[in-house]
Amino acid sequence: MEGALIADRIQFAFTIMFHYLFPIGTMGLAPFIAFYTVKGVRRHDERAIAIARFWAKIFTINFAIGVVTGIPMEFQFGTNWAGFSARAGSVVGQTLAMEGVYAFFIESVFLGVFLYGRRRVSPTFYAFSAVAVWAGSWLSGFFIVATNAWMQHPVGYTIAKDGTIELRSVGAVLLSPFAWWQWAHVMTGALLAGAFVVAGVGAYWLLSRRHLEIAQRIVRAGVIVGICASVVAIFPTGDRNGAFVTRDQPAKLAAMEGLFNPERDAPLAIFGMPDTQHDVLIDPFYLPDLLSFLAYGDFRANVNGLSSYPRDERPPVELTYYAYHVMVGLGTIFLGIMALGVLLLFLHRLFEMRWMLWILMLAMPFPYVANEAGWMVTEVGRQPWIVYGLLRTTAGPSPNVVAGETIFTTIGFAGMYFLLGVLFLLLILREIARGPES
Amino acid sequence: MNVAAFVLLAAMLAAYVLLDGYDLGVGAVHLLFSRTDRGRAAAFAAIHPFWNGNEVFLIASGAALFALFPKAYAAAFSGFYLPLIIVLWLLMVRGMSIELRGHFESELWRGFWDVAFCIASALLAFVLGLAMGNLVRGVPFNGSGYFQGTFAFLLNGYALAVGALALLALSMHGAAFLWMRVDDELRESARRLTRFLWPLVAVAFIGVTAATVIAHPITGHPGLWIAPIAALVALASVAFAKKVALALAGSSVFLLALMASAAQTLFPHLLPAFPSGTGLDIYNAAPNAYSVGTAFTAALIGVSAALIYGTIAALRMMRAK
């Protein structure tokens, strides 16, 4: 049982983290594609259409791999987490089913129209389908985040006689403020990644002196969207997510911040390595009183530490702590990069500053790291609960699937995903090398 | 309400079989269909715009089962553990081959994906039939509402026969679809393939139906004979069709009738117990009425809307070939 649980968790973590790489690309690029398509159609701007079609190619590759890695996610709730599904399916099944019948259908139908219909449907319908693809992908993000938000902070349920969790109010689940703020933060994270990719590819073309006019246009767009998204990722969305964690999951907050003991005027640890043997931070660098302020808006407020909770209700500290610091650290750096980019843009110097273009190009992978790190905070910090406060993770796995089976299939997934990853990089790099159609 | 939910679920699965059925079928026959790169590329092109949308019906059906009858979803997916994971891998290989084949000109590259596509599609069609056969036959529940579906149990004569039927029937459906979507001499090849497949389908169908009726005699309402008879009539229309529209309609009705027979044999069970026992049905696998009602309404609205805009979009796209 214990072995099966660990195998299931590793498999889930691996497959979801791999899957999530591709929705970042689609949700992050879809708004750019919609923008350039609408602009191209309305202003008869052929170059905007060419930009949109270039990003649509990248989008399609992301989408295809998002689909083939997404189906295993949907299946895994049943195959590996039957205990969780049987007990909580009445709620989590709802949002997942809505994702299927609302978002995925919209996305796939209109992506078909957008990709194959340019010469077959009217320009207006063509532009509409680009916007619909964007709406579909963000809607799909909403339903999946609503599912996750419910697992973080369950609402709108009742407990049946046999102990299963059953839906009481679908409105409460879908309108939960926790879900909406989490969604806003996740979409911002994806948009930020999209902006870095758009700016980064443009910077690469400028550095290699190709497609100059298009490259300048997309670097400009990437930097402008990037600064907005960097700000919104921190405030209000990151801040609000932190506030919900403080209110609903205080043990997670303590792990994120590496706060072992409850403190009045708690300091914010910028750096330091948690030592869970002795419950201290090694080599800490603190900003005094700041954590109390960020958590409660009051420098004097008391913040609970890990020791305020029984050992069997504490999440793993190291992973949660480092993942959180990676996300926030990168988020701060992104703001810096994009602020510099915008400054140079307004000084009309951006396209000549080769070092800045190098930075933009090399920064491309990091928003992906920040997004994955954010999810690690959320998910590892939720432990030991699979549904916070209601159902422990130990009750989640399928009772009839043993560790050996899960290890076997995990190895299979690892092989398959390795192949997928290589093919993905190959295709993406080839499209970038080819560039937009003239 | 639970009965309506069962019907909706069966309808979504039937839509999946009907729609993804033709692209699975195209995959299964595509090595036979043409030996040239041009012909095979035409087969890929015929399904490329549609396969993803079709597959969404599978995802949506799985998710609808999850929401409507969580206990059946949990038991079935964990019980059929390895077969389902293999289905996933096959789906991945298939998706990759459709999306990737066209990206390089190389003969080796294309030849590789051609074969991968064919094997994955044929195996998927077969495994889906196998699963259907085992659903109708029942699964060996232990006391706590779960079971372990090992291959030793799942690979029984009846389920293997249903698997063969599924493979043949979807191949015929795929051939009929190609007949509609391709031109010139390729069209002739698709027509010949459809003609060649229908007698095999007929043999498999009669065998499986006989075995099913012996195990689950059709008692009660004579209306229950409608589906098997409709299937026979539909198959005959494929056999004698001169026009592609009739052949495609025939194979579609045939598949729908197959799904309807399976559903009526199963009802009210979702997972019957083998060899006997209570199993999971639409009442003991369902949560409270509010939950079932919500999932039912959401799925009904979503699927109807998708059918409407999906059809509009598909018609607009097909108008100009």
Ligand code: HDD
């Ligand atoms: C580029 C991506 C990115 C960036 C720059 C940031 N985040 Fe983030 N963050 C995410 C991407 C992300 C995410 C991947 O989207 C997560 C995972 C789950 C979620 O809700 O969003 C997340 C989760 C997440 C959580 C956990 C929510 C929970 O456990 O329910 C908190 C408290 C924050 N973020 C706060 C911040 C703060 C204060 C940031 C300031 C710099 C920040 N994030 C930057």
Ligand code: HEM
């Ligand atoms: C939004 C939908 C998501 C849902 C419904 C979901 C659900 C789950 C479930 C059921 C588990 C296994 C049980 C457990 O260990 O708690 C899990 C674990 C995990 N998930 Fe998520 N997850 C979601 C999104 C993500 C994303 C996008 C990522 C990362 C990119 C992620 C990362 C992880 C990790 C790292 C674990 C392992 C945690 C641990 O075992 O300590 N999750 N999640």
Ligand code: HEM
């Ligand atoms: C455990 C959680 C998850 C499950 C069960 C899941 C399931 C799926 C499935 C079945 C698909 C294929 C859909 C199709 O055929 O179009 C898919 C694709 C997608 N998923 Fe996930 N997913 C999960 C996590 C996430 C997360 C956390 C996000 C974003 C916040 C996300 C966003 C998307 C998007 C936008 C697509 C469309 C394809 C793409 O854009 O790559 N998914 N997912």
